[in-house]
Amino acid sequence: MLTRFIFNSRNKWCYIGVAILVIFCIFIYIIPSGNGKVKNYEVDIFDLFNREPNQLANLNITCRDSPLDKYNCYSLSTSRLANRFPRILIIGFGKAGTRALLNFLHLHPSITGPPVEVNYFDKYYDKESLQSYLETFPPINENISNIEKSPSYIISPGTPYRLSSVISALDIPKESIKLIVLMRDPLERAVSEYLEWVIQRTREFQSLSSFDEMVFNSETLPKFITTSEYDIHVSSWLKYFPLEQFCFVDGDLFIEDPFPVLQELEICLGIKAHYKRTDFVFDHGKGFFCVNDENSIQCLGKSKGRIHPEIEEETRKYLRKHFKSHNLRLEKLIHKEFTWARKDKNILKRFLSKVF
Ligand SMILES: Nc1ncnc2c1ncn2[C@@H]1O[C@H](COP(=O)(O)OS(=O)(=O)O)[C@@H](OP(=O)(O)O)[C@H]1O
Structure with missing residues (x-):
């Protein structure tokens, strides 16, 4: 039935x-x-983004099994959107002149990109999709590279791993990426970061410790000092990217005269020679070099190039000594000398050459 x-x-x-x-x-x-x-x-x-580097050494991440599957990595890597991935990244250091450097690099016809800080690989990688990151960059052709500036990348521990795994997941030749690191006299950079901290807090009407108090009265050195220990941060990036992929820039020379520094950068980035001496003029009112546009001189805003607070001589001496060993280690690590790391030597040289 x-x-x-x-x-x-x-x-x-x-x-x-x-x-x-x-x-x-x-x-x-x-x-x-x-x-x-x-x-x-x-x-x-x-889990993957938080693993220790030694656990990752043998992990050959491909698109299909990468953590980026969440973001449709496979379809992204084969799409035109992946071409927008920036080939030039200014990864540090904050308060070393990165804004001026980005603005000057944007004058180059081979460079384009968003004018704002992106911070995807340190702040937004788990909140926003990789697709939305790529969409912040304009479409490009083979003669143009996108650039991004996020100066806090250099001090954020997980960032080099995240960046390098995304590069391999998107099948981008790793050697095509250039990382710019701008380093200024570590003490001046620290004072600039302290000043920024003060300005942010004064808006909240807080009474604040002086730079000197914060250096001597804190149990551990404040962040504005440890950020200037350049060797430590650079060495953590060298675990993921070889030296040839970096362009290290002397921030003091850049402030003194950006033209020769940009010429050197053109060589490091492998882009055609474009800059002319007349592109930049020293503005006495601003106290810095500015862009010499056809009709006007364009300087950075009031928040760049501020008057720094007085620092006690004792604090200066203490910090110069503190940074000395870090500077020497940095120079050895990257095989490059910086004017600010040899300040004492240069002063002594000039003195000796005058006497004899
Ligand atoms: N051409 C030019 N014009 C103005 N300012 C210049 C320039 N070149 C370098 N600088 C120095 O840049 C310092 C700010 O650094 P950043 O742009 O890296 O700061 S930030 O991290 O983006 O907030 C800023 O620091 P402060 O002097 O403390 O304001 C300047 O000293």
């Missing part, structure tokens, strides 16, 4: 219809999610 009911020709077609529907649902829900792997991927993303 039951078999007769099932095989009754009208009911038979009904059952076949239901069976097709069930198979269709299986295709839609189970197969694309990789047998429920979607949930695991979400755990993996943060």
Whole structure:
């Protein structure tokens, strides 16, 4: 009776219809999610991004098994959007002149990109998709590179790993990426960061410690000092990117005269020689070099190039000594000398050459 009911020709077609529907649902829900792997991927993303470097050494991340699957890495790597990935990144250091450097680099016809700080790889990588990061850059052709500036990348521990895993997941030749690191006299940079901290807090009407008090009265050195220990931060990036991919820039020379520094950068970045001496003029009111536009002189705003607070001589001496060993280590690490690291030597040289 039951078999007769099932095989009754009208009911038979009904059952076949239901069976097709069930198979269709299986295709839609189970197969694309990789047998429920979607949930695991979400755990993996943060797990992978938070692993120790030594655990990652043997991890050959490809697009399909990368944490970026969440962001449709595979379709992104094969899409035109991946071409927008910046080939030049200014990764540090904050308060070393990165804004002026970005503005001057934007004058170059081979460089384009957003005028604002992006901070994807240190602040927004787990909140925003890789696709939305790529969409912040304009479409480009093969003669133009996108640039991004996020000076806090250099001091953020997980960033070099995140950046290098995204580069390989998107199948971008790693050697095509250039990382610019601008380093200014560490003491002057520290004072500039302290000043910024004060300005932010005064808006909140707080009474604040002086620079000297913060150096001598804190249990540990404040962040504005440890950020200027350049060797420590640079060495953590060298674990992920070889020296040849970096362009290290002397921030003091850049302030003194940006033209020769930009000429050197053109060589390091592998872009054509474009800058002319007349592109920049020293503005006596501003106290810095500015862009010499056809009709006007364009300087940075009031928040750049501010008058620094007085620092006690004792604090200066203490910090000069503190930074000395870091500076020497940095010079050894990257095989480059900086004017600010040899200040004492240069003063002594000038004195000796005058006496003899
Ligand atoms: N051409 C030119 N014009 C104005 N300012 C210049 C220039 N070149 C370098 N500088 C120095 O840049 C310092 C600010 O550094 P950053 O732009 O890296 O700061 S930030 O991290 O983006 O907030 C800023 O620091 P402060 O002097 O403390 O304001 C300047 O000393």
